[in-house]
Structures are given as C-alpha cells and as structure tokens.
Amino acid sequence: MEMCYEVICTFLLLALLAYLLTRNHTRRPQAKVKLPPGSMGWPYIGETLQLYSQDPNIFFATKQKRYGEIFKTQVLGYPCVMLASPEAARFVLVTQAHLFKPTYPRSKERMIGPWALFFHQGDYHMRLRKLVQSSLAPENLRGLVPDIEATVISMLDSWDGHVVKTFHAMKKFSFDVGILTIFGGRLEEHYKQELKRNYFIVDKGYNSFPINIPGTLFHKAIKARKRLRQMLGEIMSERRKKGVMEKDLLGCLMDSSGDKDEHLSDDQIADNIIGVLFAAQDTTASVLTWILKYLHDNPKLLEAVKAEQMGIHGTNGYGKQPLTWTQTRGMVLTHRIILESLRMASIISFTFREAVVDVEYNGYLIPRGWKVMPLFRNIHHNPEFFRDPQKFDPSRFKTAPKPNTFWPFGNGVHSCPGNELAKLEIFILIHHLVAKYRWEVEGPQSGIEYSPFLVPKHGLPAKLWRASVISSSGAA
Structure with a gap:
C-alpha cells in the first residue's frame, strides 16, 4: 500500500490527539483476569503506522498467526481488542451486544449528525x-x-x-439511487443537484483530519453539512404545506410517531437522511467496482453470467419490456457472484464497538472503554470456513456457509438495514451491463487502494462500449 508522508503525519497527529483526550478516561485493567496477548506498540501512537502504512489485511493476518483469534493492540491512541473468530464476533454483535456500544470519532458524528441511528442504542435506535x-x-x-x-x-x-473511473461512477450511481429511496423520485431537480454538490463536499471531508480551519477539507465539509441541513428543512417544509405524506423514506420519517405520539424533530430526520446517504453509497459502489473487475478477470464466468442475463433480456423482448422485481429474484448465478464478491473483497473489513463494562471472554479481560473490533475479513478468508479463500469461486455459495462465518452486512441490531436495496441495485446494473455492453480495464490490472474502503487501483479505470461495437483488440 502506498502512503504519502503527509498522510502518515496526519495519523500521528490524530493518534496523539486521541491519546490526550482519552488518557484520563481509560480505566486500568483488572489484575485478576489477564488481557489478551499482543503488543500495544509505541506510546501514544500504538501500532497505527503498522496498520496504515501497509495492506491492513497483512497486519490482521500477521497478528492472528502470532497471537491467535483474540489479541490486543493500540490504534489511533485507543487500546483495542481484535477478534477473529465467528464465535467472538457473534458474542460482541449478537448474543452480548448490550455490553458493547457502537463507537465513532466525534468528527464523524458531527459530519453526519448526532441523531443518526447508527450512533445509538436502545429504544431510539430500535424505533x-x-x-x-x-x-x-x-x-x-x-x-x-x-x-x-x-x-x-x-x-x-x-x-x-x-x-471512466469505475468507483467514482458507481458512487454517483449509488447516490442517485439513495435519492430515489429517500425522496421517491419526486425531488425537484435543483434540490437534487444542490444535495449532490454539497454531499460530495461533505464526503471529501469525512475522512480528513478534523481541524476546523478555513481552507481545510474538514472546514469546507462542515459548511456544506449546514447547507444540507438547510435544504432538507426546506424540502420538509414544502411537503408539510402540500399536506400529503409520501411513502418514501422521508415521508416515513416525517409521519412517524412514537409510543407517546411524539414526532421526530427536523434535526433527527435530517441526520438520519444524511446517515442513509452515507451508508448507501461507498460500500455499494465498492462492491460494484469489484464485481466488474472479477468478471473482467474471469471470461468464462462472464460468459455464464451473460447467458443468464440474456435469457431474461430475451424474455423482455431485448429491451422492449422493463425488468421486473420477480426477474431480479431469479438471477441465481448473479446472486452467487454478488455473495462471493462481498466475501472476497470484504469491503467492511471490521467494525468498531466499545465495551461499556468490563467483559470477560474466553478467559481474557476486555476492559471498559476499550475498543473492540470483530475482524470480518479474517473470518471470510479463513480456509477452515472457505476452501482456497483467495480464489474467486461463486460456486461455493451453492450451499449456505457455516453459521456466523459470512458477515457482509454485519449482524445483530446494527446490521445493515439496506442490504436488499444494495443487492437490487447490483442485479439491475449487472443485467444491463453484461446484456448490452463490453468493457476493458485500462492501466494497471492489479493493486489496491484504501479510501478508506478497499477498491482496485486508481478506482478501476475502464472503457465501456455497446456490444454491437467490436473493439480493435477483440476484448470483452
């Protein structure tokens, strides 16, 4: 993994800041139960440089090989326990989820909004x-x-x-689908364009160093976030004036009332709208980018997918009739390819939780306040659960994986509620892509970038052309 000097310095500063902010609030672990094995790295910095200056998968795999399926480390100033077994992941996310809370840096909460559902637990979260x-x-x-x-x-x-850079194109596509989901296709064009413009400013600043100084990406993002809130307020106001509640996500949030007949505030609604846009975009765009690469790199598999989709395309009069929901449910091979892409790429390599009390697991102590990271990628790439895990093989999903070994959308009360929407987007795009077009990857055929999700090098630049046009190379 390539990383410039400025980025490494940013992580060092962030680690130091996190340490200074949290050092007085971290309890010393109890002596009776031992901590998991592992290294905490350098003071303040921990092992941040090792994690962010190389392929993170190498970091996780090396740690697991040396210490086993539970080990400690320190990242960005926070003491962490990493868990690489299905049983441990289920313990944290499902069976004992009440002992661990979702945790995000304050800058992330500020950018999305403190009322977004994935920052919460309890009754509000469930509602x-x-x-x-x-x-x-x-x-x-x-x-x-x-x-x-x-x-x-x-x-x-x-x-x-x-x-076109595939990842960038897919981000725009996922954003457009998010807008459809939230506003039901009835949003005025000027609102749509302004939401898109300001959202992508926020998106750029989301993973930047959180210094609110004029000229920085973070400062620009904060200003764009305020504009998003203002626009969403205007849209809600216009809907109320019309007196008609739509059945899209915005209408659902606006019309909701709790047990005591209390409605959500406009701030609560806006934060959750922005949260859904974030949740719906990068992950889906990353998976779509990897699917295009995997199909491009496996010509025989591509032909098999094309045969499946051309059967549907022919049934629809080769474009004269629209695709239907029922037809997307019948894309058996395409569905296996989606699942294998989710496993192979493991876009979300891990998730963050924080122990709300001292927790004992398998004879080890997880102290209150420590971060806990179930490592999905390690589970997805464990040969005990997936034979020859580095091979792209959709046929492995002809049978269901062993319980708790496949976590592409998380699990438990904080699992992704939009997984069926993401699959629907992919089914529809793959149908039209392989039935009507051919594509060729431009430039490097290997390499990975982290932004922060894993994507092929340079966002996978690719040239697309209609199937009726034959390229000079004859590639497809």
Missing part, C-alpha cells in the same frame, strides 16, 4: 431502525425497480465509448 427497514421492505423496493433501471440505462449510455 429508527424499524422505520428505515419498513421503507426498504420488498413491497416498497418493488416500486423502485423502474426508476433504478432508468438510472442504470442513463449512466451506461453516458459511459459508452469513454474511459
């Missing part, structure tokens, strides 16, 4: 989760198929004949 899940239920997703299909057709048409 918001039910609202989001109901708006993304299959009966509601059915109605989105025509609009998502139109978005896919328009995007691929604009890409035709050009070299």
